[in-house]
Amino acid sequence: MSTYASKIYCPSLTEYKRREARVVNIGDLPLGGSYPIRVQSMTTVDTMDTLGSVEETLRMVAAGCEYVRITAPSMKEAQNLLEIRKELRKRGCTVPLIADIHFTPNAAELAARIVEKVRVNPGNYVDKKKFQTIEYTDAEYQGEIERIRERFRPLVQICKEYGTAMRIGTNHGSLSDRILSRYGDTPLGMVESALEFLRICEDENYYNVVLSMKASNTQVMVQAYRLLVQKLAAEGLQPYPLHLGVTEAGEAEDGRIKSAVGIGTLLEDGLGDTVRVSLTEPPEAEAPVARMLIDRYTNRAAEAKPMMPLANDQLTMSNEQLKDDQAHSSLLIDHCSLPVDPFQYHRRHSHEVLNLGGQNVPRVLADISRLPQLEYADLRCVGHLYSAFLDKFQMNDLGADFIYTGQRPVPFMLPNGLKELVDYTAWLDGGKRDDHYPVLTQSEYAVAAAKHPEANFVFHNLESLTTAALEQLRHDRTAVVILYTDNAHAMPEIRRAFFRLMNFGITNPVIINRQYPEQAPEQTQLYAATDVGGLLLDGLGDGVVLSTEKLPDADQQTWLQRLDGLNQLSFGILQAARTRMSKTEYISCPSCGRTLFDLPETTAMIRRRTDHLKGVKIGIMGCIVNGPGEMADADYGYVGVGRGKIALYRGQEVIKKSVPEEAAVDELINLIREDGRWVEPVKLEEQVGA
Incomplete structure (x- = not known):
């Protein structure tokens, strides 16, 4: 074979x-x-x-x-x-x-x-x-x-x-x-x-x-x-x-x-x-939750749009190879141009534009273009907190890296480090400002006479990635692709577009763009985590932007709540795919008849006291069966070993064997403190100086 x-x-x-x-x-x-x-x-x-x-x-x-x-x-x-x-x-x-x-x-x-x-x-x-x-x-x-x-x-x-x-x-x-x-x-x-x-x-x-x-x-x-x-x-x-x-x-x-x-x-x-x-x-x-995940595929085959087979990109198999693999020929045409290893993580090679691509972690872009209005305090919904008392911003660990404002650029100075994207026509009308980065449609980009000297963001889908478009991207080191689809079979089509870029040697950074209809927030959580997370697991994607369709009667507060949810969701997906750690990770078992303490209550208690420890992984296991092995790559473990008794682990090594349950969380924190990984939590009012 x-x-x-x-x-x-x-x-x-x-x-x-x-x-x-x-x-x-x-x-x-x-x-x-x-x-x-x-x-x-x-x-x-x-x-x-x-x-x-x-x-x-x-x-x-x-x-x-x-x-x-x-x-x-x-x-x-x-x-x-x-x-x-x-x-x-x-x-x-x-x-x-x-x-x-x-x-x-x-x-x-x-x-x-x-x-x-x-x-x-x-x-x-x-x-x-x-x-x-x-x-x-x-x-x-x-x-x-x-x-x-x-x-x-x-x-x-x-x-x-x-x-x-x-x-x-x-x-x-x-x-x-x-x-x-x-x-x-x-x-x-x-x-x-x-x-x-x-x-x-x-x-x-x-x-x-x-x-x-x-x-x-x-x-x-x-x-x-x-x-x-x-x-x-x-x-x-x-x-x-x-x-x-x-x-x-x-x-x-x-x-x-x-x-x-x-x-x-x-x-x-x-x-x-x-x-x-x-x-x-x-x-x-x-x-x-399982049913909501499954039901998405009930009519998927009928709803999905057909896309070009992988072998259309370039000839990668000789007649002899096709003959050798004749028994698998129905599948090979769909796999022969596969430019990733499906069994091992490798991030797609891309060159750096601004802080996108290269060795940078994937970035979060927040689409705030449909907010009815925008004031300093509104940026809180994308993780940037404004203090009127100090007249300054403080970014939390879930602060967006970019905002897209469309035709209405922000009328005030942005927090340090936050970058703004505007529509190409707004960029031209605004005097081609250096601190605004233009977003172009593929047709605008193809004929644009004026471009930003550092970064230009271009919308593309699988269909628009023609040979001419690929050649234009190849020769423009400032271009960042915003990749989208309207195919019901969304993740595979975006993945297919990535494969096309890779098979043609295109190294421009790519931001994954997914927009969802008005639906229950939990549906958006699950669908976005699938569509974006599946790509990230294959090393595809230098950023993510999530949005929902415009609500005709939505007021300012409704939009702010929605944007806050989408921003947190973006960071949550990056963390779940192990591509950007922005908060504490809890590896907690779902409980069963072997569990020796109240898992939901204990998990909530540990979370309340440790959820500010960015990047720390804590395993919370109800019994020794789901103990040091099951929490695999956790930094610290909290494991039930008897009624009212807890064992504490550093990695897979037990440090304390029989800690009374009422003292176990304090002892866990002491263990983290001994390793120099503990930081005192900062209250919100202290963050913004209120």
Whole structure:
């Protein structure tokens, strides 16, 4: 297989096609094939609380949950799944139940006789994680695989006998020492961890399997799923359905944005057969978010506009290569000009214009051109706070880098560092000011006699990127492209435009521009996080500008609230895609029956005291199962180890083992202070001198 075929990870990069997965039967609700993408979630009540588990399950089902997962950390919880199932059936609820297993094969074997599906984590199902590096010879490594086979085969045989489905669910943070020693902390290690177990299933002629590759880091998560699909095809394995999820996504807006960046990116390429959005909130809050993500694709194929195939850019394959890859020819035309590595993050090379492109972090541009009026205080909506008392501005960590004012330039001096973009005609009428940067349509740019000596912003879409337009960009080091689309299949079309720029060697910075119709704010959050985040994960984009259609009767306050939301959303997407860290990141698990404290309340308390620590990553885990491994790349960890007892971590090293819960947040702050990373929070009135 050629290098072109090795990049294939989805049915199409230019049109919406859902991957055809094998059908897996889970109770009376099949998964995969042409069946709808399913929604699932997980209970948070102690599994031994039968009625509590039943009531919570009923609330989840009422909210749209189609599969319900329940933790079974030991034999007693696995046995109690029978009582929960009986009570649900007595109440007329036939939702398929999934037993969540981590360390206990005997609990899995019992649960597989009771529920419709079991989930096993190959990272700790038969291995104990000690964070040790172990050197294996090939023979020794094969011996470990045989040891796994002997421990895992009984579960496979029980599942075959009882018609029970299985999810082999790899988590980035809980890879075994053995996998880490051979493959490192990588997407490849995640994939191989699952494939070791999957090969055993196939050897036993057991195919009722679902796969997942979860991570809190969205870049790692997306790369792992893509690589999994590619590896399944390369090894001739069955196209098993995929369960999508960003683990430990967090809460509120940040949790939704991070989930959409990871899950939405894969859904755009037709990957995924079931979705779980992991929020540190009551589980019934998760299903509506998952459904909102999924429903965007119900009519996507019919609504999307066709776009040119990738091979139209330049001839990159010889006849011999096409012949060699004849079995993959239907996909190769869509992948052969792919100028990015879908399995590893590399940022697109661009030259610097102002503070855009080059080595700069992606910038945020705020479109304030439709504000009814503009005064000093109004810039607060884009993160620039004005003090009338001191007559000066203070920018917070979410301060926009650029504002676009269209035909009405700002009538006062802007804060230091904030740059203003105006329409080309307004720039000409205003005397071609050096502190205003013109925004041109493609037709204006093609014939413009006068240009700014430093930076000129040009609107382009895929259609306007003709050979002539590309040549003009190539010879203009001042041009910045604002890339937009009106295609319902938005992210792939903008990505397609990026590929065209890259295949023609264009290095001008590019700002991603997405405009949304009037809709619920949560829809805009999820859609923008998908459209922009999916591009950022592939290293595409030097900036972002989000806007919504003009409201005919909107007053000043309505617009200010909307702009504030869009500005925060832009920074949230950049953070979720790991391309610009502007605030504290919380890697908090969604809670389950193993949780040893009130996760939502504790997360909120930690957030209140630490949300000013820009760029610091704090893991908040309800139990040791989701402890040092699951929080993977967190700087600090807060992990439940017993009732009222907390362990504190620096990275993956435990620093304090049994801190009373009432003192644990103070001790966490002391740990951050010891490392020199603590700063005292500044009150808003102190920021602006009010």
